């Protein structure tokens with residue numbers, strides 16, 4: 001039971017990463033690998049600020065801003081310098097590796113032992129460790145879903161969705177598609193860095209290697225949610241991603257209890273994603289309506 | 296009559312400087328007056344779509360000048376020109392965003408050329424406006440404002456694209472074989488709709504078509520492109536007298552490369 005609750009609580013935090021990945025992968029229709037660099041960036045910035053005495057809330061917000069700046073650079077690489085999305089991601093995650101080491105003061109990891117975190121602030125008020133994770137996760141994901149739902153229905157938000165959906169149509173309607181792509185990169189990477197900062201606080205440390213596999217986790221959550229719920233409205237889409245993220249956590253935690261060794265976990269998560277990507281192709285799973293093709 | 300669009304000595308080649316150099320528009324000249332509804336015909340690969348792309352700004356031109364009213368368009372990117380130029384593409388899925396609803400697609404067309412902010416993109420007022428405009432189509436789309444466009448048929452999407460392209464009454468409307476992928480019946484419907492919209496707004500329009508009947512029946516002027524030039528330009532009473540067999544004959548001779556000087560004189564006189 002505790003394991004399930006723990007998976008749910010952690011899934012809520014990871015859902016923010018999944019929504020960040022959704023932003024570029026689905027909304028913009030760009031496969032952005034920057035996540036592997038911006039996730040640890042968020043963790044490194046958040047943790048090192050807290051260690052330097054910045055209050056956890058401010059440190060978390062600044063970590064998100066750092067992610068948005070990384071997104072800005074990725075966006076410029078892709079639009080102004082016309083570097084293909086895949087290469088842009090590779091450049092970003094390679095470059096950010098050094099940046100993250102610098103942020104961590106040339107150490108591979110940085111502990112939060114003895115420092116306050118969002119979760120510990122709650123624990124100090126008498127909340128259990130697990131519940132504190134769940135509360136921080138629920139509040140964060142709630143805010144993200146609310147704000148993004150509002151944003152996607154504004155004029156700019158609609159222009160962003162149109163750009164990802166049909167560039168030619170967007171341009172023919174005088175939308176600045178490059179600006180929209182940069183904005184999408186910034187929002188996506190901002191959210192991914194936010195997730196990094198929250199998860200690092202929950203774990204109690206930031207590690208320069210913690211980015212490996214983030215894109216797989218994010219994509220798996222997004223696709224599980226789409227296969228299971230076939231969301232149509234954008235608000236619903238964001239919500240079911242959170243559910244997809246929780247389910248993914250459950251699967252991973254389940255296999256860990258079944259005896260899969262932690263060092264084999266990345267391989268396992270890659271296999272899970274491959275299976276999940278394969279799911280929509282299976283005829284017997286397709287309902288009456290067309291299934292959303294996975295790009 | 297006032298001049299709206301003027302294309303002067305435009306040259307456009309692809310792959311310039313390579314062995315694949317392909318001069319599509321050669322010292323191209325064309326003038327459209329305000330209110331003109333011009334059909335453009337010409338065989339495959341003569342550069343009709345290229346011409347539209349140059350006007351809309353999807354392609355830059357190598358030399359020459361394109362003006363709209365007293366504005367020089369050459370330096371403006373496509374997204375700026377979109378403020379004045381509405382477009383409908385040959386492929387029904389190009390003109391609309393399939394994951395967005397009908398209302399959202401129209402909201403995007405509604406804000407064409409305007410600055411976007413953080414205001415609500417679709418409000419009750421706009422919905423009423425959109426419903427009214429959709430009624431004009433007579434396809435029942437006014438009751439499906441919140442349906443994603445991907446659930447519409449090609450004909451419905453094309454009608455919607457047309458409505459979106461004319462929603463803010465652009466100075467110039469570009470139609471690129473916009474009925475070509477539709478069945479004969481739907482194609483007729485969309486053509487009738489085009490004619491009604493053009494009349495209602497006195498919309499200056501350039502329409503590419505491979506349908507000789509449509510080229511003759513609609514609009515006040517017909518031009519034929521061949522090898523990067525306008526080889527025929529017919530309007531007024533002369534256009535009234537055009538028949539499909541006559542046009543087909545013109546086409547055939549041109550394809551054989553023997554459109555004589557006398558024919559050109561007759562047709563452009």
Ligand SMILES: Nc1ncnc2c1ncn2[C@@H]1O[C@H](COP(=O)(O)OP(=O)(O)OP(=O)(O)O)[C@@H](O)[C@H]1O
Nearest residue numbers: 309310317319337338339340341342343344345346
């Ligand atoms: N982006 C491009 N790059 C290279 N060549 C191009 C490009 N666009 C068009 N062309 C070439 O320009 C020529 C004219 O093409 P265009 O599409 O304008 O013809 P079209 O008159 O519209 O033909 P159709 O009736 O088949 O639509 C063709 O030879 C085509 O291969």
Ligand SMILES: [Mg+2]
Nearest residue numbers: 343344345471
């Ligand atoms: Mg064409």
